[in-house]
Amino acid sequence: xxxxxxxxxxxxxxxxxxxxxxxxxxxxxxxxxxxxxxxxxxxxxxxxxxxxxxxxxxxxxxxxxxxxxxxxxxxxxxxxxxxxxxx
Amino acid sequence: xxxxxxxxxxxxxxxxxxxxxxxxxxxxxxxxxxxxxxxxxxxxxxxxxxxxxxxxxxxxxxxxxxxxxxxxxxxxxxxxxxxxxxxxxxxxxxxxxxxxxxxxxxxxxxxxxxxxxxxxxxxxxxxxxxxxxxxxxxxxxxxxxxxxxxxxxxxxxxxxxxxxxxxxxxxxxxxxxxxxxxxxxxxxxxxxxxxxxxxxxxxxxxxxxxxxxxxxxxxxxxxxxxxxxxxxxxxxxxxxxxxxxxxxxxxxxxxxxxxxxxxxxxxxxxxxxxxxxxxxxxxxxxxxxxxxxxxxxxxxxxxxxxxxxxxxxxxxxxxxxxxxxxxxxxxxxxxxxxxxxxxxxxxxxxxxxxxxxxxxxxxxxxxxxxxxxxxxxxxxxxxxxxxxxxxxxxxxxxxxxxxxxxxxxxxxxxxxxxxxxxxxxxxxxxxxxxxxxxxxxxxxxxxxxxxxxxxxxxxxxxxxx
Numbered sequence: 001x002x003x004x005x006x007x008x009x010x011x012x013x014x015x016x017x018x019x020x021x022x023x024x025x026x027x028x029x030x031x032x033x034x035x036x037x038x039x040x041x042x043x044x045x046x047x048x049x050x051x052x053x054x055x056x057x058x059x060x061x062x063x064x065x066x067x068x069x070x071x072x073x074x075x076x077x078x079x080x081x082x083x084x085x086x087x
Numbered sequence: 088x089x090x091x092x093x094x095x096x097x098x099x100x101x102x103x104x105x106x107x108x109x110x111x112x113x114x115x116x117x118x119x120x121x122x123x124x125x126x127x128x129x130x131x132x133x134x135x136x137x138x139x140x141x142x143x144x145x146x147x148x149x150x151x152x153x154x155x156x157x158x159x160x161x162x163x164x165x166x167x168x169x170x171x172x173x174x175x176x177x178x179x180x181x182x183x184x185x186x187x188x189x190x191x192x193x194x195x196x197x198x199x200x201x202x203x204x205x206x207x208x209x210x211x212x213x214x215x216x217x218x219x220x221x222x223x224x225x226x227x228x229x230x231x232x233x234x235x236x237x238x239x240x241x242x243x244x245x246x247x248x249x250x251x252x253x254x255x256x257x258x259x260x261x262x263x264x265x266x267x268x269x270x271x272x273x274x275x276x277x278x279x280x281x282x283x284x285x286x287x288x289x290x291x292x293x294x295x296x297x298x299x300x301x302x303x304x305x306x307x308x309x310x311x312x313x314x315x316x317x318x319x320x321x322x323x324x325x326x327x328x329x330x331x332x333x334x335x336x337x338x339x340x341x342x343x344x345x346x347x348x349x350x351x352x353x354x355x356x357x358x359x360x361x362x363x364x365x366x367x368x369x370x371x372x373x374x375x376x377x378x379x380x381x382x383x384x385x386x387x388x389x390x391x392x393x394x395x396x397x398x399x400x401x402x403x404x405x406x407x408x409x410x411x412x413x414x415x416x417x418x419x420x421x422x423x424x425x426x427x428x429x430x431x432x433x434x435x436x437x438x439x440x441x442x443x444x445x446x447x448x449x450x451x452x453x454x455x456x457x458x459x460x461x462x463x464x465x466x467x468x469x470x471x472x473x474x475x476x477x478x479x480x481x482x483x484x485x486x487x488x489x490x491x492x493x494x495x496x497x498x499x500x501x502x503x504x505x506x507x508x509x510x511x512x513x514x515x516x517x518x519x520x521x522x523x524x525x526x527x528x529x530x531x532x533x534x535x536x537x538x539x540x541x542x543x544x545x546x547x548x549x550x551x552x
Binding site: 026036045060 | 291429453456
C-alpha cells in the first residue's frame with residue numbers, strides 16, 4: 001500500500017555525494033548509458049548526469065557504496081571514469 | 088453522514104445517494120472545500136494569467152512587438168473569484184442539491200462517540216456509517232517571532248487586495264514553486280527559500296535542477312539549504328533570518344508566503360471519542376478500503392495519509408461510500424497515479440522511478456530524451472526539459488514516466504495509459520513506439536523517447552537506437 005509511507009525516495013541525511021569525471025560521452029544516448037550504469041550499482045540512491053557535454057556524473061549513495069564499483073560500472077558501459085570529489 | 092463538502096466528501100455523498108441511501112453532509116466553512124475555492128482552480132487560473140503576461144513581455148519570436156504594460160491585480164483577482172464562484176455553484180452546490188436524498192448541514196461537526204456527531208454543540212445526529220473528509224490547511228512554521236508577524240499562506244495570497252511588491256516564499260515544493268513563479272511573472276520580486284539542498288527533494292534530481300534553472304532564468308532568487316530561524320517586521324518590511332550553509336543571512340520583503348506543507352483538519356473533531364486513530368502528524372490512518380481504525384468510520388482526502396490530489400480524494404470518496412454502505416472491501420488502486428506541478432515548464436510524473444522499479448524486482452531500462460530532440464520544442468523556441476521513461480527490460484512494459492516540459496501535464500496521460508495497458512495486457516514500449524503520433528506535438532516526445540531505449544545492453548557503441 002504505497003500511501004502508507006512516502007511514495008518517492010527522500011534523499012537520506014546519511015547519504016554521501018560523489019562526483020565522478022566521465023570521459024567518452026559524445027551524445028545524450030551516452031549520458032543515459034552512464035546514468036543507467038550508475039543507478040544499477042548497489043547502494044546508489046540517485047544519479048544525475050547534467051549533460052553529456054559536462055563530462056561528469058553526480059551520485060548520491062549510502063555510506064556502504066564501493067567507489068571502485070561506480071568506476072567499474074561506467075567502464076563496463078564503455079566510458080572512462082574517475083572519482084573527482086566525495087562529500 | 089459525510090463531514091466535508093470538498094472533492095472527497097461530495098463524491099462520497101453522491102455515490103451514497105446513488106446507492107439509495109439518505110445522506111447528511113456537514114460543512115463548517117465554504118462549500119466545495121479546498122480545490123475549487125482556495126486550491127487547484129484559483130491557482131491554475133492565476134498561473135495561466137501569469138503565463139500570458141510573461142509571454143507578452145518575453146516571447147522568443149523575431150519581429151513581434153508586444154509589451155507587458157501592467158497588472159491590474161484587483162481586476163485579475165475579481166475574475167478569479169468569479170470563476171471560483173461559478174464552479175462552486177455548478178460543480179458542488181447545484182450537484183448536491185440535485186439529489187433529494189442529500190441534506191446539507193452548515194455547521195461544525197464533532198464526534199461524541201463512534202456513532203454520534205454533535206453539530207455546533209447543539210444538534211446530535213447518528214448515522215449507520217460516517218465518512219470523514221475534512222481536508223487540510225496550510226502549515227505555519229513555528230519560528231521565533233511568527234506570532235508577531237502577519238504572513239501569507241496560499242489561501243490569503245490569492246485573496247489579497249493589492250499585489251505584493253516583493254515576496255519571500257518559504258518552501259520548495261509544488262505550491263511554493265507554482266505561486267512563486269506566477270507572482271514573479273506578474274511583476275512581484277520573488278525569493279524562494281528552500282530548507283532542503285534542492286527544490287522538490289522527492290523528485291528526480293534532474294527535475295529539481297531543471298526547474299531551478301528555469302526559475303532563476305526568469306529572475307527569481309532561489310536559495311536552497313536555507314533554514315528559517317527568525318522573523319520580524321519593521322516599517323512594513325518583513326525580515327527572515329535563515330541559516331544558509333551554516334551562515335545566518337537575512338532576507339527582506341514586503342510579504343512572506345509560507346508554503347511549507349499542509350496540516351490535517353482533525354483538531355476538535357472528537358476523533359479520540361470516535362476511536363479513530365491518526366498518525367504522528369495528525370493525518371487519519373486508513374487501510375486500502377479507506378476504513379479507519381473504527382469499522383463504521385471511513386476517511387478520504389487530504390485529512391488522511393492519501394496523496395494530496397483532488398482526483399484521488401474523489402476516487403476515494405466514491406469507493407469509501409460503496410465500501411461503507413454495501414459491505415464491500417474494494418481497495419483504492421493508486422498504482423497509476425499521474426502527478427503534475429504547474430510551473431513553467433511543468434513537471435509530470437506517473438508510475439515508478441528507476442530506483443523503485445529496481446527495488447520492486449524489475450530488470451530496468453531507461454530512456455532519457457532532452458526536449459531539444461522533440462521537433463515541437465524547436466518551433467516553440469523553447470527546449471527546456473526532458474522526457475524520461477522507465478521500462479521493464481524483460482517484458483518491455485512501461486513502468487514510469489518523468490517529464491519536465493512546457494505541457495508535461497498533457498503528455499503524462501499518454502504514458503499513464505501505456506503503463507496501465509502494460510500491466511493489464513502486456514502492452515509494450517515497442518508497440519507504443521510504433522503507434523502513429525501527430526507531428527509537432529509535445530506528446531510526440533513520448534514516441535521519440537521510446538525510440539531511444541537500449542535494445543542491447545551489451546552493445547557498447549554510443550547513440551544506439
